Amino acid sequence: MSHAVPRIDHDDNFNATEEGSPRWRRRLVTWTLALIGLALGFLVPYSLYLNHEVGARFDQLRWQLPTRVYGRPLELVPGLAIDADTLKTELDAAGYHEGNGTRSGTYARDGRNWLISSRGFNDVDGAVAPRRLEVALSGGRVGRLRDAAAGEDIPAARLDPARIATLYGQKQEERRLVQLDEVPELLVTGLQAVEDRDFAHHHGIDLSGIMRAAWVNLRSGEKRQGASTLTQQLARSGLLGIGREQTYTRKFNEAIYALLIEARYDKQVILEAYFNQVYLGQRGAQAIHGVAAASEFWFGRDLADLSTEQIALLVGIVRGPSAYDPRRHPERATERRNFVLGEMHETGLIDDAEYKRAVAAPLGVTSTPGSVAANRFPAYVDLVRRQLAADYPADALAGAGLSVMTGMAPSAQAYAESAVTGTLGDLASDKRPALEAGLVLTDVHRGEVLAVVGSGTPDTPGFNRAIEAQRPVGSLLKPFVYLLALAQPGEWSLASWVDDSPVEIALPNGKRWAPGNSDGRSHGTVRLIDALARSYNQATVRVGMQVDPRRIADLLRTLAGIEAPANPSLILGSLDQSPYAMAQLYQFLASGGEIQPLRAVRGVLDVEGRALNRYDTQPAPAQEGDAIAARLVTIALQQAVTGGTGRQLIADGLASLNPAGKTGTSNDSRDSWFAGYTGDHLAVVWVGNDQNEPTGLYGSTGGMRVWSRLFKRMPSAPLEVGSEGLDWQWVVGSNSSDAGCAGARRFAFVSGFAPPYASCQPPEPEVDPADEGRSWLDWFRRGGGDQPTEQPRSTDGGAQ
Numbered sequence: 001m002s003h004a005v006p007r008i009d010h011d012d013n014f015n016a017t018e019e020g021s022p023r024w025r026r027r028l029v030t031w032t033l034a035l036i037g038l039a040l041g042f043l044v045p046y047s048l049y050l051n052h053e054v055g056a057r058f059d060q061l062r063w064q065l066p067t068r069v070y071g072r073p074l075e076l077v078p079g080l081a082i083d084a085d086t087l088k089t090e091l092d093a094a095g096y097h098e099g100n101g102t103r104s105g106t107y108a109r110d111g112r113n114w115l116i117s118s119r120g121f122n123d124v125d126g127a128v129a130p131r132r133l134e135v136a137l138s139g140g141r142v143g144r145l146r147d148a149a150a151g152e153d154i155p156a157a158r159l160d161p162a163r164i165a166t167l168y169g170q171k172q173e174e175r176r177l178v179q180l181d182e183v184p185e186l187l188v189t190g191l192q193a194v195e196d197r198d199f200a201h202h203h204g205i206d207l208s209g210i211m212r213a214a215w216v217n218l219r220s221g222e223k224r225q226g227a228s229t230l231t232q233q234l235a236r237s238g239l240l241g242i243g244r245e246q247t248y249t250r251k252f253n254e255a256i257y258a259l260l261i262e263a264r265y266d267k268q269v270i271l272e273a274y275f276n277q278v279y280l281g282q283r284g285a286q287a288i289h290g291v292a293a294a295s296e297f298w299f300g301r302d303l304a305d306l307s308t309e310q311i312a313l314l315v316g317i318v319r320g321p322s323a324y325d326p327r328r329h330p331e332r333a334t335e336r337r338n339f340v341l342g343e344m345h346e347t348g349l350i351d352d353a354e355y356k357r358a359v360a361a362p363l364g365v366t367s368t369p370g371s372v373a374a375n376r377f378p379a380y381v382d383l384v385r386r387q388l389a390a391d392y393p394a395d396a397l398a399g400a401g402l403s404v405m406t407g408m409a410p411s412a413q414a415y416a417e418s419a420v421t422g423t424l425g426d427l428a429s430d431k432r433p434a435l436e437a438g439l440v441l442t443d444v445h446r447g448e449v450l451a452v453v454g455s456g457t458p459d460t461p462g463f464n465r466a467i468e469a470q471r472p473v474g475s476l477l478k479p480f481v482y483l484l485a486l487a488q489p490g491e492w493s494l495a496s497w498v499d500d501s502p503v504e505i506a507l508p509n510g511k512r513w514a515p516g517n518s519d520g521r522s523h524g525t526v527r528l529i530d531a532l533a534r535s536y537n538q539a540t541v542r543v544g545m546q547v548d549p550r551r552i553a554d555l556l557r558t559l560a561g562i563e564a565p566a567n568p569s570l571i572l573g574s575l576d577q578s579p580y581a582m583a584q585l586y587q588f589l590a591s592g593g594e595i596q597p598l599r600a601v602r603g604v605l606d607v608e609g610r611a612l613n614r615y616d617t618q619p620a621p622a623q624e625g626d627a628i629a630a631r632l633v634t635i636a637l638q639q640a641v642t643g644g645t646g647r648q649l650i651a652d653g654l655a656s657l658n659p660a661g662k663t664g665t666s667n668d669s670r671d672s673w674f675a676g677y678t679g680d681h682l683a684v685v686w687v688g689n690d691q692n693e694p695t696g697l698y699g700s701t702g703g704m705r706v707w708s709r710l711f712k713r714m715p716s717a718p719l720e721v722g723s724e725g726l727d728w729q730w731v732v733g734s735n736s737s738d739a740g741c742a743g744a745r746r747f748a749f750v751s752g753f754a755p756p757y758a759s760c761q762p763p764e765p766e767v768d769p770a771d772e773g774r775s776w777l778d779w780f781r782r783g784g785g786d787q788p789t790e791q792p793r794s795t796d797g798g799a800q
Helices: 010-058 084-093 185-195 207-220 230-239 248-264 267-277 291-299 308-317 330-346 352-360 378-388 410-427 474-486 528-533 537-547 549-560 568-572 579-590 624-643 703-713 776-784
Strands: 067-070 074-076 106-110 113-117 121-123 126-128 132-138 141-147 157-159 163-167 279-283 286-289 403-406 436-443 449-453 497-499 525-527 601-605 611-614 660-665 672-677 681-688 726-732 735-737 745-750
Touching: 084 106, 084 132, 084 410, 163 378, 185 230, 185 267, 185 308, 185 330, 230 248, 230 267, 267 291, 279 291, 279 308, 286 291, 291 308, 308 330, 308 352, 330 352, 378 403, 378 449, 378 601, 410 436, 410 449, 410 681, 410 703, 436 579, 436 703, 474 528, 474 537, 474 549, 474 568, 474 579, 474 624, 474 660, 474 672, 497 528, 497 537, 525 528, 528 537, 528 624, 537 549, 537 568, 549 568, 549 579, 579 624, 579 672, 579 681, 624 660, 624 726, 624 745, 660 703, 672 703, 681 703
Parallel strands: 067 403
Antiparallel strands: 067 163, 074 157, 106 113, 113 132, 121 126, 132 141, 279 286, 403 601, 436 449, 436 681, 497 525, 601 611, 660 672, 672 681, 726 735, 726 745
16 A cells, blocks of 8 residues: 655645735734834824923923022222221122132232122112222221222222022022023033034934944943933933933933924023033032032132133033032042043143143132022021011012022121120130020111121021010110100200109009119219119109100100000010010111111012012101200210220220110029110120020120120221200209319200300319329319219119
8 A cells, every 4th residue: 555645836835825925914014004003103192292391391491499698789988997807708708709800700909909800790779780899998998999990989889799598499409590691602612522512413312422422431441421412411300300210211201302302492592401400419408400500509609700620520510410529529520520621622622721721720619519508697587588578478489589689798797696606605604504695787877687696506597586585675775765855855955963862653553663773872863864874773763754654665666666565664674575676776876866667688689680679768867856866865875885884895995986885684684785886887685595594694794795796896987976956065063164164064955955054263273293284174184073973983883
């Protein structure tokens, strides 16, 4: 039996294959079309979605910009009280650097002569142009002020202010927007030379750049050049909400975003966005974005002031702010910077000489971050927030990109903080509770708050004692009792006689009030000026009861918005108030009788530098009667310094300032106060402790010590009391007389109210042989003319 072997028909086989081929092709086409359809079904809607995202986010170009708080511009005028140390403090605070004085933001010093190149800035009254200034200091003042470019004297000039704080929103991002034409050309071209040489030609993705980067990295044995375009980096950095994780999805999204960005925007817009968005550093929770903020953070300079090597370092940091942090890894940062300089040299951006100089130069990084640091003046910024609260709620301020222009003087703030910390350190004792302090310093001409210290650790946020502490003010209220009396010139004058014997007042509740002097003594009949200068309680109560406590309460409400009970104890300061409230009260005296609302904020500017609000309106001139009464009280408070409770200030060497001041001490020495002013400044100081325990300090040994320490360092003009409306007369007893009369003293009266004249004959003094050849007037000036009833002596006066 045989088996037939089937025959293979090659034609049939060919035909079968030929018949099957269309099926496979059809399947391939079907699968391909299906995949394309799926891809298009996904990509088209997804691309449309991403395109919408690009338009919504990129078009706005709105980052969460921090609100920046600035001090006041330093206004230089001939005659301004300022010394070399203070000028340097102001310049350093504003980010100036010592150099040749011709480059913006630098200064040069040659003895008493300074050359300063200021920067332009926006202020509440408009833009202030940069200029080069010649400033000559002489005798603690500006002796001469010249425009160096024009070569002529000028009446005034303003230097750009220091940034004193930054108010952030939800994101701790430091950013300062710049336009592309504000970015140095070398930074623009250098960035492209290192990061994206084909930027001008590609459409978001650079295939040739990928190949070139791969070759450079292969040749060097390490990753020295990236393959991403600047457009991809912009997408990656977070501008469009993409995360930082390295995944295929992320790379895919970057590519799509980059293509869409390039399709919608021109290269100039993309570059500008890049320079404002690029991440260039970190300080704690604070991220540094953009080249302008990075320039301040790393170099303490404006972008326009950067040198070649600093620009190269910025470009180098782009690759990795943490890896190339020049403060933490200076060697690594130097190597990266030099690589960038090499790329700049290779592409012809810098010549041989500049390349060699820049490579040899130091990094030029400041030891501490520049002016992007978070708020280190918490007490002052607390006051700023409070004054802005009516117009700008907290959520409207933080991250709004505003510029808040304040009145803070960096040098004054520094001196005030030093005075507080230094004095509290000196007063610290095992026998004394832990001391705290509050201080408010103002400009007597404009009512601007120049400095605020809220605690013994001024840079630590917390309870702001300058604003919030409510403490018994004691004798600080006495000048306002006498102010009301002296406003009635027909009844009272500085020469009026006042009884300082024991006094007893019947109170509405049926009790009796019998205050005594702090020295436990009565001083008989004394002049009104002495009762105030030496802070005699009994005499003050008699004056206050005649003035009427209700009028005192009304005065406090009018001058400072203080609500006080109109009872007799108000006369001696039975009232709890803050240093800020007392500064507002004393501003009336220090300004010569003007009602000046104190302000920390001068104005608010928008992102473009335009004024949104101005708070720098000038107060109304003082009424004639107010001005005269304020002058008379000031004269008495000057005597409080020369011969009363504040006389230690003269021993401290402050006589040249002719200061006026008043001490205050609460019961059991729990609170120590001093309010004093010069021709330019008023400062109110409180020293005590948070537990309200006795400190053993009087006003003259606590608060006044801080005040003295402050004004020993801070330049200020002497206090000169104007003579308008005053008539100075020599007085004996109750009559005007001649200067040569025995016991004569000179007093200021309201014009038309001086006492009647009565002549006298000078005494025949016994002449000591050592006094031969001298006149009797010399003898009188050396103390021979003191009268016990008119110049009663006491060791510590009344209630201080």
